[in-house]
Structures are given as C-alpha cells and as structure tokens.
Amino acid sequence: MANDWQPDLERLLDEHQSMVFSLALRMTGDRGLAEEIAQDVFLELDEHLGKIRSPEHARFWLRQVTMNRSTDALRRRKVRGTDLWVELEDGHAIHAEDRVSPVGTRLEHLLTTLPEAQRAALILRYQEDMLPDEIAAALDAPVATVKSQLQRGLKLLRAKAASNLREFIRGA
Amino acid sequence: MEHEELDDFERELKVALERRPAPPSLKQRVMVRRGQRRRPRTTVIWMRLAATLLIVALLGGGLRWGLQQREEQRQGEEARRQVMTALRITGRALNQVNSKLAAHNHGGE
Numbered sequence: 001m002a003n004d005w006q007p008d009l010e011r012l013l014d015e016h017q018s019m020v021f022s023l024a025l026r027m028t029g030d031r032g033l034a035e036e037i038a039q040d041v042f043l044e045l046d047e048h049l050g051k052i053r054s055p056e057h058a059r060f061w062l063r064q065v066t067m068n069r070s071t072d073a074l075r076r077r078k079v080r081g082t083d084l085w086v087e088l089e090d091g092h093a094i095h096a097e098d099r100v101s102p103v104g105t106r107l108e109h110l111l112t113t114l115p116e117a118q119r120a121a122l123i124l125r126y127q128e129d130m131l132p133d134e135i136a137a138a139l140d141a142p143v144a145t146v147k148s149q150l151q152r153g154l155k156l157l158r159a160k161a162a163s164n165l166r167e168f169i170r171g172a
Numbered sequence: 173m174e175h176e177e178l179d180d181f182e183r184e185l186k187v188a189l190e191r192r193p194a195p196p197s198l199k200q201r202v203m204v205r206r207g208q209r210r211r212p213r214t215t216v217i218w219m220r221l222a223a224t225l226l227i228v229a230l231l232g233g234g235l236r237w238g239l240q241q242r243e244e245q246r247q248g249e250e251a252r253r254q255v256m257t258a259l260r261i262t263g264r265a266l267n268q269v270n271s272k273l274a275a276h277n278h279g280g281e
Contacts, residue, residue, distance in 0.1 A: 009206070013199045021194035035195055042202045043209065104188030111189075126182070127189040158181055 007052040013042055016059065019128070020066050026123045027070035029112040033077075037069050044069075063128065064138045067120055074116065103165060110160045118153030121146050 020041055024034035044065060045052070052058050111119055117139075124135045132150065136143040178186065 010199070010203070013202060017194035017198050018191045021198065022189075022191040025192060026189065035198060035201075038194065038198055039202050039205060043205055046206055101188075103184065107185055107188040122185075123189065126186045127191060129186075154182070157185070161181070 005054055007049045009046050012058055016062050020062055023066045024070045033073055037073055041066050041069055106165055114153050118149045121149040122153045125150055
C-alpha cells in the first residue's frame with residue numbers, strides 16, 4: 001500500500017499547511033515569519049519529494065524540518081520569545097479571528113517566553129499530540145532529555161500562568 | 173508521561189494550542205515560488221549543456237589541430253629523410269664516378 005503512494009506537493013500542502021504554519025507560528029511568535037518558514041519548508045519538501053516514502057514519513061519530515069527551520073530563523077534574528085511577544089502585542093502578528101479565548105491566547109503568549117527547547121517539546125506534545133519518543137525523534141534528542149524538557153517546561157508555564165492568570169491558580 | 177491523564181491546565185493548554193488555519197494565500201504562494209524556481213533550473217540545465225558542448229568542441233578542435241600538426245611534422249621528417257638518402261646515394265655515385273675517372277687518368281698516363 002505504502003509502495004503505491006506517490007508524494008504530491010499540492011496534496012501535501014492541503015493536508016499539512018495548517019500543521020506547518022502553526023508549528024512555525026508557535027515557535028517564532030511571528031505570523032509573517034511563520035508564513036515565510038512554512039513556504040520555505042514546503043519548497044524544501046518539493047526538492048526532497050523523491051525521498052518521501054509514505055504519508056507518515058511526509059508528516060514526520062515536515063514536523064522535523066519546520067522545527068529546525070523555526071529554530072534557525074529565531075537564531076538568525078537573535079530574538080527571544082519575550083521580545084517577539086512585544087511584536088505580537090503591538091500589532092498584527094495574530095489575527096483576531098485566530099484567537100481561541102483570552103485565556104488560550106494568554107497561554108500562547110506565555111509559551112513564547114519559555115526557553116526554546118522546552119517550547120519546542122511542549123508545542124509538539126500539546127499541539128501535535130505526540131509522545132515523548134516521537135518528539136525525541138523529531139527533535140533529534142534523547143527521550144530522557146525530551147521528558148525532562150516537557151516536565152520543566154510545563155512546570156515553568158504553570159508558574160507563569162499562576163502569576164498571570166487567576167483562572168489557573170487552583171489548578172497549578 | 174504518556175500514560176498520565178491530562179489535568180485541567182494541560183487540557184486548557186491543548187485547546188490553546190489547537191492548529192491555526194494557514195493563511196489562505198500560503199498554498200498559492202508556494203506554488204508560484206515553485207514555478208519560479210523550476211524555470212531557472214531549466215535555464216541552468218540548458219546553459220550547462222551549452223557550456224559542455226562548447227568545451228567538447230574546443231577539446232575536439234584542439235585535438236584535431238594537434239594531430240594535424242603531428243602528421244605534418246611526420247611528413248616533413250619523412251621528406252627530410254628521403255632527401256638525405258637521395259643525397260647520400262648521389263654522393264656515393266659521384267664518388268664512384270670520381271674514382272673511375274681517377275683510375276682512367278692514371279691508366280692514360
């Protein structure tokens with residue numbers, strides 16, 4: 001079955017553009033940059049289409065490359081999440097119709113203030129519903145490291161949420 | 173961690189991190205950029221092919237010119253050798269004639 005599968009850029013774009021864009025958006029906190037990254041990732045996929053063996057492989061490849069390109073973009077800009085958040089607050093980074101709820105939006109904001117590795121692990125865990133071993137494979141990191149990043153990231157996010165959002169004080 | 177139930181905070185985080193729809197123009201922009209990238213690639217292939225053909229033609233011409241030069245040199249050497257041989261034969265014949273004339277002159281005296 002997998003052998004019959006032929007990768008097609010347009011179909012892969014339809015299926016995965018939301019995933020790729022969301023990963024890049026949450027990693028960078030910048031809508032414009034996220035769109036640029038998403039475009040670059042799909043163009044890179046186009047060059048590697050011959051090496052993509054199955055739909056699962058395509059999804060894994062897209063997640064891995066998106067995370068790498070987002071990290072590269074952040075390093076190039078030498079901007080931390082907190083700085084990016086100023087940009088988000090100031091303007092046009094997130095469209096009003098994208099906002100889930102004020103609490104959700106605030107949580108997303110707080111997520112961008114976490115260290116990069118913890119942020120990456122949490123995004124893959126809670127956006128993509130991935131298990132630690134899958135996250136480890138996507139980030140090319142040991143599973144133990146990923147588990148530790150997830151725990152530390154979640155703890156830090158809870159602490160930030162507790163001080164920022166009264167709604168979570170009881171749950172934290 | 174994978175067997176743990178999500179608590180309220182994690183559930184809220186999961187909701188907050190639902191995938192966002194990509195900008196409607198994303199697909200179109202990717203396809204346009206893909207088209208733009210493919211065109212130069214075809215041009216580059218043609219340029220490489222033309223450069224290869226030019227190099228092959230130059231090398232072929234040079235090789236032919238070299239072979240021609242060597243052939244001309246060989247023919248020149250051959251002609252020189254033939255002239256030398258002819259001169260040697262002529263010299264030898266003249267010597268013989270000289271010897272015969274000298275002998276005849278001696279006999280006459």
